[in-house]
Amino acid sequence: MSAPAVDVGHADYLKHAKGILSWLYTLDHKRIGVMYLIVTSVSLLLGGAFALLVRAELFTAGPTIMEHDTYNRMFTLHGAVMVFLFIIPSIPAALGNFVLPIQLGVKDVAFPRLNLASFYIWVLGACFLMWSMYDSAIDTGWTFYTPYSSDNANAVSAAAMGVFILGFSSIFTGINFIATINKMRPKGMTFFKMPLLLWSLYATSLIQVLATPVLAITLLLLTLERTMGLGIFNPALGGDPVLFQHFFWFYSHPAVYIMVLPGMGVISELIATFSRKRIFGYSFIAFSSMAIAFLGFLVWGHHMFTSGQSKTASIIFSALTFTVAIPSAIKVFNWLATMKGGAIWLTTPMLYALSFIWLFSIGGLTGMFLGTLNVDVHLHDTYFVVAHFHYVMVGGTLMALFGGIYYWWPKIFGRMPNDKMGRLSALLTFIGFNVTFFPQFILGSRGMPRRYYSYLPEFQDLHQISTVGAFILGVGILVGFAGVVMSLKNGKKAPANPWGANSLEWYCSSPPPHENFKVQPEATDPYDFSGWKWDKRTEGYVRKASEA
Amino acid sequence: MAYRENEAEAHDEEHHEHHIMSPKVLIGTWLGLMVLTGLTVGAIKVDFGAQANLIVAMAIAGAKAMLVCLIFMHLWFDQKYNVMIFFGSVIFVVLFISITFIDTKRNEPFRDAYDATNKPTPEGRVLVEPTVSPISTSGSDAAAQPGELKVPEHQKPKVPWPSQLPDTPRVAPTAH
Amino acid sequence: MSEAAIDADAAHEDDDHGHHDEPFLGHHFKDHDHQFNTGKLGIWLFLGQELLFFGGLFCAYAIYRGMHPEIFVEGHHFLDVNLGAINTCVLLFSSLTAAWSVRMAQLGNKKGLMLMIALTIACAFGFLGIKYIEYSHKFHEGILWGQLFAPSPEAMEHAMHGVEANSRLHIFFSIYFVMTGLHGIHVIGGIIAYAWLLKRAAAGHFGPNYYGPVDFIALYWHLVDLVWIFLFPLLYLIH
Numbered sequence: 001m002s003a004p005a006v007d008v009g010h011a012d013y014l015k016h017a018k019g020i021l022s023w024l025y026t027l028d029h030k031r032i033g034v035m036y037l038i039v040t041s042v043s044l045l046l047g048g049a050f051a052l053l054v055r056a057e058l059f060t061a062g063p064t065i066m067e068h069d070t071y072n073r074m075f076t077l078h079g080a081v082m083v084f085l086f087i088i089p090s091i092p093a094a095l096g097n098f099v100l101p102i103q104l105g106v107k108d109v110a111f112p113r114l115n116l117a118s119f120y121i122w123v124l125g126a127c128f129l130m131w132s133m134y135d136s137a138i139d140t141g142w143t144f145y146t147p148y149s150s151d152n153a154n155a156v157s158a159a160a161m162g163v164f165i166l167g168f169s170s171i172f173t174g175i176n177f178i179a180t181i182n183k184m185r186p187k188g189m190t191f192f193k194m195p196l197l198l199w200s201l202y203a204t205s206l207i208q209v210l211a212t213p214v215l216a217i218t219l220l221l222l223t224l225e226r227t228m229g230l231g232i233f234n235p236a237l238g239g240d241p242v243l244f245q246h247f248f249w250f251y252s253h254p255a256v257y258i259m260v261l262p263g264m265g266v267i268s269e270l271i272a273t274f275s276r277k278r279i280f281g282y283s284f285i286a287f288s289s290m291a292i293a294f295l296g297f298l299v300w301g302h303h304m305f306t307s308g309q310s311k312t313a314s315i316i317f318s319a320l321t322f323t324v325a326i327p328s329a330i331k332v333f334n335w336l337a338t339m340k341g342g343a344i345w346l347t348t349p350m351l352y353a354l355s356f357i358w359l360f361s362i363g364g365l366t367g368m369f370l371g372t373l374n375v376d377v378h379l380h381d382t383y384f385v386v387a388h389f390h391y392v393m394v395g396g397t398l399m400a401l402f403g404g405i406y407y408w409w410p411k412i413f414g415r416m417p418n419d420k421m422g423r424l425s426a427l428l429t430f431i432g433f434n435v436t437f438f439p440q441f442i443l444g445s446r447g448m449p450r451r452y453y454s455y456l457p458e459f460q461d462l463h464q465i466s467t468v469g470a471f472i473l474g475v476g477i478l479v480g481f482a483g484v485v486m487s488l489k490n491g492k493k494a495p496a497n498p499w500g501a502n503s504l505e506w507y508c509s510s511p512p513p514h515e516n517f518k519v520q521p522e523a524t525d526p527y528d529f530s531g532w533k534w535d536k537r538t539e540g541y542v543r544k545a546s547e548a
Numbered sequence: 549m550a551y552r553e554n555e556a557e558a559h560d561e562e563h564h565e566h567h568i569m570s571p572k573v574l575i576g577t578w579l580g581l582m583v584l585t586g587l588t589v590g591a592i593k594v595d596f597g598a599q600a601n602l603i604v605a606m607a608i609a610g611a612k613a614m615l616v617c618l619i620f621m622h623l624w625f626d627q628k629y630n631v632m633i634f635f636g637s638v639i640f641v642v643l644f645i646s647i648t649f650i651d652t653k654r655n656e657p658f659r660d661a662y663d664a665t666n667k668p669t670p671e672g673r674v675l676v677e678p679t680v681s682p683i684s685t686s687g688s689d690a691a692a693q694p695g696e697l698k699v700p701e702h703q704k705p706k707v708p709w710p711s712q713l714p715d716t717p718r719v720a721p722t723a724h
Numbered sequence: 725m726s727e728a729a730i731d732a733d734a735a736h737e738d739d740d741h742g743h744h745d746e747p748f749l750g751h752h753f754k755d756h757d758h759q760f761n762t763g764k765l766g767i768w769l770f771l772g773q774e775l776l777f778f779g780g781l782f783c784a785y786a787i788y789r790g791m792h793p794e795i796f797v798e799g800h801h802f803l804d805v806n807l808g809a810i811n812t813c814v815l816l817f818s819s820l821t822a823a824w825s826v827r828m829a830q831l832g833n834k835k836g837l838m839l840m841i842a843l844t845i846a847c848a849f850g851f852l853g854i855k856y857i858e859y860s861h862k863f864h865e866g867i868l869w870g871q872l873f874a875p876s877p878e879a880m881e882h883a884m885h886g887v888e889a890n891s892r893l894h895i896f897f898s899i900y901f902v903m904t905g906l907h908g909i910h911v912i913g914g915i916i917a918y919a920w921l922l923k924r925a926a927a928g929h930f931g932p933n934y935y936g937p938v939d940f941i942a943l944y945w946h947l948v949d950l951v952w953i954f955l956f957p958l959l960y961l962i963h
Contacts, residue, residue: 107752110762175769182629183762184752210640213773217780221902229871230898232784237870238892243787246648247780297643301651313651515751566932568830569823578820582813589809592961598793605957612953620823621946627761630768637772641779645786652790 012414016514027112030512032119033098034412037405039122040094041481043085044398048474050078055436055470058463061454068453072139075451079142080159084166085126087397088255091262092208093118093173095404096201098412100177102505102512103195105186105521110179118172121165128162131155141451143252146233146244150225157226160219167212167219170258174208177201186504189523192283195503196272196526199286200265203293207254207261211297215251218244242308249300257296259393260360261289263400264331267353269526270403271335273501274350275342278527281334288327295324302371306380314373321371328364332357347499348422348483352403355430359395363388366441381451384444387437395433402429402480409484410494414511417491421483428476435469495540500532506541567625577619584612748934760936767940771947774910778951781903785958788899792892799896800962801883802867802875804858808960811854812952818847819949822942829935834928837938841922844945848915855908869898900959907955910948917941 013030016022023031054074057064066074101109109115132138132155140149140156149156181202185194222244224230231237233244272279279285301309301317335357344350366388370376379385402425409417439462444450448459455463497506503526508516532541588608596604618624623631746756753759789796825840862868865879873894880889921941924930930938 108750110752111766112750112752114766171773175766175773178769179762179766182765183758209769209773210637210776213777214644214780217777220906221780221784224902225870228869230902231870231895232788232898232902234870238895239870240787240791242651243648243784246651247783250644250648297640298647301647310651313647316647316650566830569827571824571827574820574823574827577823578816581816581819585809585812585816588957588961589805592805592963595963601963605961606954609954609957613950616819616946616950616953620819621943626764630765633765633768633772634775637775641775641782644776644779645783648783649786649790652787 011514012509012511013514014413014511025116027108027116028514029097029101029109029112029115030412030516032115033094033096035119036089036097036122037094037412039126040086040090043081043126044090044477045481047078047081047086048477050074050081052470052474054078055467057453058455059467061457061460069139071453072451073137076139076141077133077137080129080138080163082393083142083255083259084163085129087259087393088166088170089122089173090401091266091397091404092177092201092204092258093122093169095266095401095408096177096197096262097173099408099505100198100201101180101184102411102508102516103198103503103526104180104184104189105504105517105523106180106184107515107517109176110184111176114172115176118169118176121172122169125162125164125166125169128158128165132158132162143248144219144222145248146222146225146239146241147235149222150234151236157223160223164216164219164223167216170208171212174205174212177205178209181205186520186523192286193523193525194286196268196279196282196285196289197262197265200261200268200289203289204258204261207258207293207296211251211254211258214247215255218247218251221247242304245304245307246300249303250297253300253303254293254296256389256392257292260396261292263356263397264289266400266404266407267335267356268331269501269503270349270353270407271338272527273407273499273529274345274347274353275339276345276500276529277338277342278529279334280337280340281330282527284330285334288330291327292324295320295327299324299371302376305373305376318371318373318376322368325364325368332361332364347406348417348419348426349403349407349499351423351426352399352406355426355433356396356399356403359391359399359430359433363391363393363395366391379444381449382444383440383448383450386450387440387444390433390437390440394437398477399429402426405480405484407499408505409487410498411505411510411512413488414494415487415491416494416498417487418483421479421486425476425480425483428479429473430476432469432472432474432476436466436473437469439463439466439469492539495535495538497532497541498539500529500534500541502526502528502531567622569619569622573619577615580615581612584608584615748929756933760934760939763936763940767943771943774944774947778906781899781906782954782958785899785903788895792890792895795890795892795896796962798884798890798893799900800960802862802879802897803900803960804861805960807854807858808956811851812956814847814850814854815949815952818844818851819946821847822945826935826939826942829925829930829938830932832931834925834930837925837930838922841918841925845915845918845922848911848918851911852908855904867897869901870894873897903955903959907948907951910951914941914945914948917944 013028016028017026023035026032053066054071057066057071057074097109097115101107135155135158136153138144138149138154138156138159140152140154144156144160149160181194181198185191191199221230221232225233225239229237231239233239233241235241268279268285299317299321301313302321305314305318366384370379370385370388406417406422409415443459443462443466446459448455494510496509498510499506502524504517504521504524505512507521507524531544533544534540535542588605591601591604591608595601617634623634749756750759753762821840821843825837825844828836828840865876866874867879868874871894875883918941921937924937
């Protein structure tokens with residue numbers, strides 16, 4: 001296979017057109033990805049601020065810095081902002097949008113207008129959510145459970161419509177990615193020669209297309225329930241509140257995999273690149289993504305063990321829940337096997353990848369406790385659950401996102417991120433995260449219920465440790481952002497291939513030209529790193545052939 | 549899942565012949581759909597038994613749906629992947645409904661107990677007094693009588709409860 | 725409407741994003757076939773999500789029919805089977821004209837294409853007109869959803885013949901109005917999409933090489949028809 005020539009020379013996408021309008025009307029997937037990166041990062045900081053307020057309030061039992069009503073709103077907003085505005089769009093819509101077409105060597109995603117529409121739909125949905133905060137912030141929890149959500153007088157309708165709209169943004173991204181991967185792969189790239197990031201984005205997109213519409217109809221019914229007194233979910237009108245939970249979790253459990261699958265894809269890329277070794281068990285990792293996507297649809301009832309669901313349903317859901325552990329474990333073992341015997345290069349992205357594996361394993365294994373029917377009856381709605389899903393979502397997705405940002409930042413903006421700050425940030429987030437959430441496993445197993453404003457005196461020590469950890473985590477995230485943002489001003493100019501990776505995005509210049517590639521290149525083997533060698537002059541990798 | 553292994557093959561697939569429906573097939577399909585519609589309307593005159601009635605109606609609707617899918621929507625002539633997406637989505641709908649359906653018997657005991665104490669009103673609706681969450685009040689509300697529940701302003705329902713509605717008119721105003 | 729976005733994408737025209745000699749071919753596609761097949765996959769994915777969207781309502785229907793079958797038996801007496809059947813026929817005929825419009829576009833018959841699109845739009849308006857008659861009749865008799873359900877004694881007597889109605893009868897009408905209402909909104913979406921198509925057909929954009937939008941919107945229209953094919957027996961034909 002002849003390697004495509006490194007494509008340099010014409011104006012990059014950042015300089016291709018000037019002015020704010022050239023960004024707002026752009027159909028370029030790279031610019032849309034950058035815009036997504038900005039808005040999801042702002043959402044992360046906003047959701048993080050709510051989280052710190054929640055943790056600060058829990059520093060002492062009873063009122064510390066706010067009243068109980070405010071506290072209920074803070075944890076609800078933390079959840080809603082983090083889930084709907086940040087985690088779901090973060091990796092697919094920001095990094096995925098940027099990287100996916102270049103990894104395929106095409107000029108754009110299949111439907112560029114739909115891509116831009118999805119961004120503006122996101123903005124519209126975010127406006128609804130912000131407006132609901134301004135009007136009277138919701139305190140239902142991010143899950144909008146009825147009957148409380150159908151009765152209380154806060155701006156639940158506005159928030160629900162906001163999430164309804166955000167859902168379509170997610171669906172359109174999914175449609176775009178599936179069509180692009182299916183129809184626009186370069187010559188020589190079969191499904192089983194794709195970079196693993198594409199497999200995980202493909203699986204994610206399938207979930208986005210198949211699960212999100214159910215969330216849309218659920219929230220539409222909830223809004224109609226509130227505005228027109230529909231009665232389908234409201235027991236006061238003869239409706240069935242447990243049906244709402246079935247509807248909600250039919251989306252929201254698969255949505256957990258929308259959150260973590262793209263992260264797994266990023267980690268597969270990072271582990272292989274920085275172990276300088278072919279990924280171990282390629283097809284197992286690829287198939288496990290699809291298996292997770294499919295099995296994720298069959299286990300939603302494990303969120304409802306204590307909500308009055310029938311015994312039959314609970315037993316079936318509990319049994320099915322264990323099956324999800326198999327593909328997840330396959331991934332972890334394959335990553336470990338890839339590292340074994342590799343020449344591990346501890347760059348900032350690799351540090352994030354390692355902390356992903358550590359934290360995701362803890363998060364995944366504690367999920368098994370919760371999937372066990374009788375254990376869950378004790379642990380349900382305690383801090384154990386809170387710790388479990390933060391280990392998966394923050395320990396998983398956030399670490400993968402930061403790893404991905406540090407990995408692709410040179411490609412996106414053409415500047416090397418600050419390595420020292422990156423390492424410091426990886427260390428601080430890892431320590432801060434564990435200090436925050438490990439005590440919560442202990443709190444939960446001792447019976448501390450989640451979402452409570454106050455607690456018994458014996459829980460105070462662990463709560464205080466957790467709060468301190470949250471602030472360390474917050475500092476770590478800020479340092480992480482500073483490391484990349486400051487590089488825009490004084491960062492070293494990035495070479496085309498700083499990491500010696502071999503997927504197609506490293507074959508075009510940093511930042512890539514407006515149309516990525518003039519002609520679609522032939523596929524490369526994304527996990528064959530032998531063709532590159534370190535070049536001292538550019539401080540990046542160059543093709544061996546071009547030296548000769 | 550069998551994905552195409554060979555890109556050359558894949559590109560041949562892209563260049564398939566565009567299939568044009570003949571008038572005969574289109575009108576024939578439409579006539580078939582009309583006949584099935586007549587059949588399903590006619591079927592309500594015959595009682596096959598409570599479950600069987602539904603099955604007959606759904607079988608006829610399924611047949612009509614297949615005609616529309618395969619011929620009007622060209623699925624019979626379309627690429628396999630499009631067929632897979634559509635019927636895959638149908639499978640997910642069926643999974644969703646059938647797994648949720650396992651759970652329909654769950655609340656019968658609760659429902660019966662509830663119905664026994666909440667007699668239907670003449671309008672045929674279940675009316676229940678709103679329950680107010682007993683949240684203690686703070687600050688400015690400290691003057692409230694002990695034992696009295698003060699509902700914070702934001703928690704008061706905006707949509708009036710059925711029982712708080714003014715006498716519901718027996719005949720609703722016309723829709724204009 | 726999103727199907728229009730997919731269509732527009734399969735055809736964007738600005739000089740930045742087009743082949744210079746082919747006004748309706750995106751710069752990232754190899755040729756018209758490539759663009760058509762990609763657009764078609766996109767619209768099928770969109771229809772897949774539509775199925776799941778309506779699937780939620782069908783699920784609510786199934787659960788309530790499983791738990792309270794009696795409210796469905798009682799509720800359907802309030803509906804007019806004749807109007808429902810006529811509407812089914814109207815929609816089936818519009819599906820025929822929609823399928824025919826694809827044939828006309830493939831043959832490059834501009835007048836035929838415009839006629840078929842116009843017929844489809846006319847049927848869509850006919851469907852909405854009949855739905856309006858049904859709705860206004862129900863509103864008049866106080867047969868509304870959930871909390872607002874307050875049927876007049878005459879309507880009650882007419883449907884129930886003196887038998888006391890089930891206390892959850894209003895849930896049937898909640899389901900009826902949401903299902904038919906959302907279906908109606910999709911019909912309106914179809915009218916908008918077809919109006920856009922009519923304008924482009926009049927401008928002579930479509931021919932044997934390029935007819936993707938006609939095909940994609942017809943697919944969407946058939947899906948709207950498919951949903952109604954199930955709604956009709958589930959709501960009107962119960963005994």
